[in-house]
Amino acid sequence: MKIETIAIHAGNHTDPSTRAVVQPITLSTTFERGEDGEFPGGFSYTRAANPNRKSLENVMAQLEGGVDACAFSSGNAAGAAVFQSLKPGSHIVAPDDMYHGLKNLINSVYKDILTADYLDLSDLKAVESAIKPDTKLIWIETPSNPLLKVTDIAGICKIAHERGIIVCCDNTFATPVFQQPLTLGADLVMHATTKYLGGHSDVLGGVLITKNNDGFWERIRSVQTLSGAVPAPFDCYMAVRGIKTLPYRMRGHSANAGKIARYLESHPRVEAVFYPGLENHPLHHIAKTQMSDFGGMLSFTIRGSSDETREISNKLKLFTRATSLGGVESLIEHRASVEGPDTKTPKNLLRISVGLEYIDDLIADLEQALK
Structure with missing residues (x-):
C-alpha cells in the first residue's frame, strides 16, 4: 500500500x-x-x-x-x-x-x-x-x-x-x-x-x-x-x-514553506534563511537524496539585534508566537530566549512552523512586519 x-x-x-x-x-x-x-x-x-x-x-x-x-x-x-x-x-x-x-x-x-x-x-x-x-x-x-x-x-x-x-x-x-x-x-x-x-x-x-x-x-x-x-x-x-490526513497536510506545509523561504531569502532585512529545500543550503545535495520534499519548518536570521528580531515577531498577525510546531496554524518563535542562557542559537533567529493558511496571506503578513 x-x-x-x-x-x-x-x-x-x-x-x-x-x-x-x-x-x-x-x-x-x-x-x-x-x-x-x-x-x-x-x-x-x-x-x-x-x-x-x-x-x-x-x-x-x-x-x-x-x-x-x-x-x-x-x-x-x-x-x-x-x-x-x-x-x-x-x-x-x-x-x-x-x-x-x-x-x-x-x-x-x-x-x-x-x-x-x-x-x-x-x-x-x-x-x-x-x-x-x-x-x-x-x-x-x-x-x-x-x-x-x-x-x-x-x-x-x-x-x-x-x-x-x-x-x-x-x-x-x-x-x-x-x-x-x-x-x-x-x-x-x-x-x-x-x-x-x-x-x-x-x-x-x-x-x-x-x-x-x-x-x-x-x-x-x-x-x-x-x-x-x-x-x-x-x-x-x-x-x-x-x-489520516498527514500525507496531504505535509504537501501543503512543504509548498508554503518553500515559497516563504524564497521570499525571505530575497528580503533585504533578512541575513540568512535555513531551509534544506534552498539550493544554497550547505547540505541541499544530501537532503535531495534522502528526502522526497523538504518539510514545513524553517528558520531565518534578521539583520539586527535580539530586540529588533523580537519586534518583528510581535508585529505579525497570522503567525502566533508559541512553542511547538506542526499544526495547521503558523507559529513563530524566538528560539534563543526559549532555550536559555547556554543556547548556541543566534539571538537574531526566528523559527517558523509554516501552517496551511493561504500563502499570499502569510507572505503579506511577513511583508508588513519586516517593513
Whole structure:
C-alpha cells in the first residue's frame, strides 16, 4: 500500500459489535479474563496495552517501514526510553543543535549514568573521531531544530554499524511522508506525535519505531510497560485521527514553506534563511537524496539585534508566537530566549512552523512586519 492508504487504514478497524466505521475509544483500564485465566481479547491492563495504542503503534510501524512501534506520553518520554535502555556508562554521540528538551534530559537526568558529546553530525570525519570504545548510540536529528541542519543518515549508519553502534533518528521535522530513516540504515526512528502526526496542536505524545525486534527493542518495550509513560486512549485516538490526513497536510506545509523561504531569502532585512529545500543550503545535495520534499519548518536570521528580531515577531498577525510546531496554524518563535542562557542559537533567529493558511496571506503578513 502507498503511504496515503496506510495513513487512513493501518490505524483503524471497524468495530465488530456495532460496525462503527471509526474505531471507538476504549477507556477501560482493565480487561476481563477468560475462565481459563487467560485474556481472550488480547488485553489485560491498559498500561501494558490498549486497543487505541495498538492502533497508533501499528500505523506508525507501517508508515516508517518498521516491524514494531512503542507509543509514549510525549516525545521526551520516547527519547528517555532509548536512553534508559542503554547500559550505565554508555557514551552517546548527538548533534550540537539537538532539540534542547532531549539534550537537557541527557545532561540532567542521565548526567551520572550516561556521557555524551555534541558535534556537527554533517562532518562524518568528526563523528568517527568522537566515537569511543563505550559509544553505544548515535542520535541523529535531521533536519535539526532549530538550524535545519541536514545529516547524511546512510553515511552515519555505515560508520555506526561497522562498530556495532545503534543509530536512532529523530524524524519529527521530515515525517515518514518525506523521509524514511529505516530504509537508509537507521535502527530506530523517533517522533514527537505532538507535532505533524497529530497535526492540530491538541495532543501530546511520542513514538519509537524499530527496524528489528531484537534485544535492545525488548528493553525499550519493557521500559514502556514498566515505567508507564504511555499515552491515554483518547490521545492515541487523536493521533491516529491526525495521521489520516498527514500525507496531504505535509504537501501543503512543504509548498508554503518553500515559497516563504524564497521570499525571505530575497528580503533585504533578512541575513540568512535555513531551509534544506534552498539550493544554497550547505547540505541541499544530501537532503535531495534522502528526502522526497523538504518539510514545513524553517528558520531565518534578521539583520539586527535580539530586540529588533523580537519586534518583528510581535508585529505579525497570522503567525502566533508559541512553542511547538506542526499544526495547521503558523507559529513563530524566538528560539534563543526559549532555550536559555547556554543556547548556541543566534539571538537574531526566528523559527517558523509554516501552517496551511493561504500563502499570499502569510507572505503579506511577513511583508508588513519586516517593513
